[in-house]
Amino acid sequence: MTEAAVTVDRLRKTLGKNEVLRGISFVAGKGEIFGLLGPNGAGKTTTLRTICTLLAPDAGSINVLGFDTRSAPQDVRRRVGVVTAEIGVYPRLSARENITYFAQLSEVADGDLRRRVDAVIERLDMSSFARQRAESLSSGQKQKVAIARAIVHDPPVLMFDEPTSNLDVLASKEIRDFMVESKGRGKCVIFSTHVLHDAERLCDRVTIIHKGQVVAGGTPAEVRGDRRDLEDAFLQLVES
Amino acid sequence: MRAAWIVYRKELVEILRDRRTLMAIGLSALATPIVLSIISQVSTKTATQAYTIGYSGEIPAGLDVLLTSVGLKLEQVDDPAAAAKQQVDLGIAFEPSQIDEYYDPARQSAQIADTRLQTVLGQYDAAKAAAALQEKGVDPGILTPLKVVAHPLSSPVKAAENAFLSFFLPYILITMILTGGFSAALDSTAGERERRTLESLLMTPAPRSRVLLGKIGAVTTISLVAAVVAIGSMLVALSQISLPGSGGAAHISLNAVAVPVMVWVALLLAVGFSSLTLALGTLARSFRQGQAYVTPLYFITIFPASIILFIPDFNPSLAYYLIPVLNAVLVLRDAIVHNSVAWPALIVTTISLAGTGLLSWFATLRLFTREALLTRS
Numbered sequence: 001m002t003e004a005a006v007t008v009d010r011l012r013k014t015l016g017k018n019e020v021l022r023g024i025s026f027v028a029g030k031g032e033i034f035g036l037l038g039p040n041g042a043g044k045t046t047t048l049r050t051i052c053t054l055l056a057p058d059a060g061s062i063n064v065l066g067f068d069t070r071s072a073p074q075d076v077r078r079r080v081g082v083v084t085a086e087i088g089v090y091p092r093l094s095a096r097e098n099i100t101y102f103a104q105l106s107e108v109a110d111g112d113l114r115r116r117v118d119a120v121i122e123r124l125d126m127s128s129f130a131r132q133r134a135e136s137l138s139s140g141q142k143q144k145v146a147i148a149r150a151i152v153h154d155p156p157v158l159m160f161d162e163p164t165s166n167l168d169v170l171a172s173k174e175i176r177d178f179m180v181e182s183k184g185r186g187k188c189v190i191f192s193t194h195v196l197h198d199a200e201r202l203c204d205r206v207t208i209i210h211k212g213q214v215v216a217g218g219t220p221a222e223v224r225g226d227r228r229d230l231e232d233a234f235l236q237l238v239e240s
Numbered sequence: 241m242r243a244a245w246i247v248y249r250k251e252l253v254e255i256l257r258d259r260r261t262l263m264a265i266g267l268s269a270l271a272t273p274i275v276l277s278i279i280s281q282v283s284t285k286t287a288t289q290a291y292t293i294g295y296s297g298e299i300p301a302g303l304d305v306l307l308t309s310v311g312l313k314l315e316q317v318d319d320p321a322a323a324a325k326q327q328v329d330l331g332i333a334f335e336p337s338q339i340d341e342y343y344d345p346a347r348q349s350a351q352i353a354d355t356r357l358q359t360v361l362g363q364y365d366a367a368k369a370a371a372a373l374q375e376k377g378v379d380p381g382i383l384t385p386l387k388v389v390a391h392p393l394s395s396p397v398k399a400a401e402n403a404f405l406s407f408f409l410p411y412i413l414i415t416m417i418l419t420g421g422f423s424a425a426l427d428s429t430a431g432e433r434e435r436r437t438l439e440s441l442l443m444t445p446a447p448r449s450r451v452l453l454g455k456i457g458a459v460t461t462i463s464l465v466a467a468v469v470a471i472g473s474m475l476v477a478l479s480q481i482s483l484p485g486s487g488g489a490a491h492i493s494l495n496a497v498a499v500p501v502m503v504w505v506a507l508l509l510a511v512g513f514s515s516l517t518l519a520l521g522t523l524a525r526s527f528r529q530g531q532a533y534v535t536p537l538y539f540i541t542i543f544p545a546s547i548i549l550f551i552p553d554f555n556p557s558l559a560y561y562l563i564p565v566l567n568a569v570l571v572l573r574d575a576i577v578h579n580s581v582a583w584p585a586l587i588v589t590t591i592s593l594a595g596t597g598l599l600s601w602f603a604t605l606r607l608f609t610r611e612a613l614l615t616r617s
Contacts, residue, residue: 015611052443055611077445088436092257093250104246105444149440 002029005157005188006051010060013046020046022212023060028190028205030156033183035203035220036192037230039238043212044192048159051190052080064157078107081150083175085162087142091135095126098134099148106153120148124178140171147178158182159190164198176202200230210238243446247454248461255424255462264423265462268416268470273477280481291353294323297334303364310356329353399577405478405494406573411542412470413502413572414565417510418517418538420466421459425514428455429521430530439614448609452518456601459514460507467506494576501575501586505568508593512564513541515600522607541565561588564596 006028013021020043028034036044049055051062053073061068067075089098099117108116121130124144129137134145143163151158160179164172179189179202193199199206200220207217215237216223220230227233255261293307294317304314312330317323320331324342330353331342341357343350370380392399432438441451475494494502517534524530544566547554554570561567567589574582607613 049439049614054439054442054614074445074447077443080443082440082443084436084439086436086439088438088440090250090254090437091435092254097250097253101246101250102440102444105243105441105446107445146440 002031004028005030005065006034006190007063008047008051008060009062011047011050011057011062012059013043013050013055014058015046015055020212021050024209024212024214025060026207026214026217028157028188030188031183031186032204033179033189033191033202035199035206036190036209037194037196037199037206037234038209039194042209044194044209045161047209048082048161048190048192051076052082052159053077078153079155080157080159081153081155082159082161083143083147083150083163085165087139087146089134089137089142089145092133094131094133095137095141095145095148096121096130098145099152102149103152108153116152116154120152124148140167140174143167143171143175147175151182156186157188157190159192161192162194163191164193164195196229196231196234200224206230208234208237241450241453243450244453244457247446247451248457249454251424251428251455251458252461254427255458258423258427260423261420261427261462265420265466265469268420268466269473272412272470272474276474276477277481286352289352291329291349291356293330293332293353293357294320294328295332295334296320299334300364303360306360306364307357310360312353312356312360324350330357332357402577405498406576408474409471409494409498409502409576410569410572411546412474413467413506414509414541414568415538416467416470417463417506418513418541420470421463421510421514422517422534424462425455425459425517426521426524426527426530426534428459429518430524430527431521433524433613434526442614449605452601452605452608455518456511456514456604459518460510463510463514464506467510471502495579497579497581498572498575501581502572504586505571505589505593508590508597509565509568512593512597512600515597515604519600519604519607522604522613544569558584558588561585562592564592567592 004027008026011021011024038044050057053069053076064076065079069076103113103116121127126144129141163175182189205219208215224230224233290311290313292313292315294315320333321342324331329349333340343354373380520533521530524533571586571589
């Protein structure tokens with residue numbers, strides 16, 4: 001494994017009366033795509049929300065590039081970018097204004113703002129609709145806006161929470177390509193999904209969680225073992 | 241504070257591109273002059289309208305001329321009591337030694353005709369008595385042994401204008417501050433949650449207190465703009481039209497003392513209302529749910545403005561100025577009616593409204609930093 005970027009240690013979290021996470025531990029390294037796999041309700045989204053400090057751990061700890069989420073939440077948020085399936089954009093702002101707003105809130109310096117926003121727009125091939133109001137954009141275009149705002153401050157850790165679940169084949173491919181490209185640039189990419197085919201193709205290492213607990217971890221090949229594919233392995237693990 | 245400024249600017253841009261908010265402000269600017277113009281026309285029509293008296297018997301000499309001069313038309317009927325029910329506004333049966341009057345107090349036209357009739361009859365009686373005394377060589381002046389000379393300390397016309405303003409101005413101010421920022425507050429809280437942008441916003445390094453400050457600032461600004469537009473259009477309308485009690489040709493204007501008091505009170509109210517509506521919006525999961533939470537607030541806050549309508553001479557102790565909204569209404573009334581600032585009342589009002597605003601701000605911040613804000617949805 002490469003040098004650790006995100007370390008989750010015995011993480012526990014209860015929401016209402018539901019104990020969602022029951023002592024989850026894993027390490028995601030720099031320059032790798034780390035898959036967080038599990039069925040719906042396994043605790044993937046809660047784990048990601050806790051890593052990016054939206055939720056506080058009840059027990060255990062999370063360390064992001066040397067910063068603890070409890071004691072230094074702002075430092076953690078400066079280093080993390082999150083893309084979710086729920087593509088929420090400000091409908092009355094243009095794509096460019098949406099990105100600029102998040103760049104400013106992510107403390108991109110004024111002098112560097114325009115260059116960063118332009119670079120992201122170009123990188124994600126958004127020039128044709130950058131000045132269009134977000135309310136008139138397609139789902140794929142909105143997802144690009146969501147990615148752009150998550151990466152505009154160039155965070156070393158990127159988290160994708162079911163990013164392709166509402167997208168068509170082409171848009172999904174662009175997201176996958178982007179994750180691979182980010183890995184190539186040394187980013188730590190945490191990819192939460194229940195689409196195991198994607199995980200098998202993209203991830204360097206995976207952790208399978210079920211009912212708030214880690215049931216398997218390692219490279220896709222290690223987790224698969226002598227089974228036909230990751231899906232078979234996953235089903236066996238979950239059903240047992 | 242940079243984050244607050246960034247959020248403030250973005251919220252304002254979004255609000256100014258929101259048709260709902262712009263329509264609310266535009267309608268408020270138009271609604272007040274239209275309502276005042278209708279009131280003016282109705283009151284002018286009522287003052288000049290002729291009413292019909294159905295009578296039977298012999299009209300005393302000269303009384304018909306007096307009645308006609310005040311807009312009371314005479315029409316002979318067989319049964320004045322029956323006619324007064326619908327056919328005419330008022331019925332009179334002239335008997336040799338008395339006048340029987342029939343009218344339905346439930347009808348406004350009957351009330352106005354009755355008032356005019358009583359005035360005319362009073363004048364007629366006095367003239368008759370004076371003529372009888374003069375005929376007998378007695379000075380009619382003995383009928384008024386104590387002559388009253390009135391010395392009003394302020395212009396009665398101005399007093400009537402102020403009474404009108406002291407009710408309408410606080411009413412419009414409170415209504416517009418609340419409704420002007422209503423849509424914007426819900427949009428930036430419940431709307432943000434509904435659009436699923438809240439999570440992304442809270443994942444930025446910007447401290448939540450600053451994010452909230454920017455939102456409160458934007459909602460306060462738009463509330464004040466709505467109030468300024470509504471009051472401005474009201475004052476322009478009042479300078480162009482005459483209202484009942486304004487002395488016909490005179491036009492209503494706001495005195496110089498009331499203006500800064502109004503601005504100060506409006507600012508305090510706007511900050512308080514913005515925090516409160518943002519808190520209620522934060523509790524809501526959707527814009528629609530937010531509307532259900534905020535609507536009762538309108539009725540609760542508008543009630544104190546009505547107190548001036550029902551009790552115009554309400555002179556409370558200083559303790560009453562601790563009650564938010566009521567204190568704003570009272571301070572404004574004092575400035576408009578007395579053309580002066582009651583400093584102790586203004587200070588207590590300021591402390592009360594600022595305290596309420598601060599409490600609302602803390603409540604909103606508490607809600608805004610709760611995990612339930614995200615997990616409830």
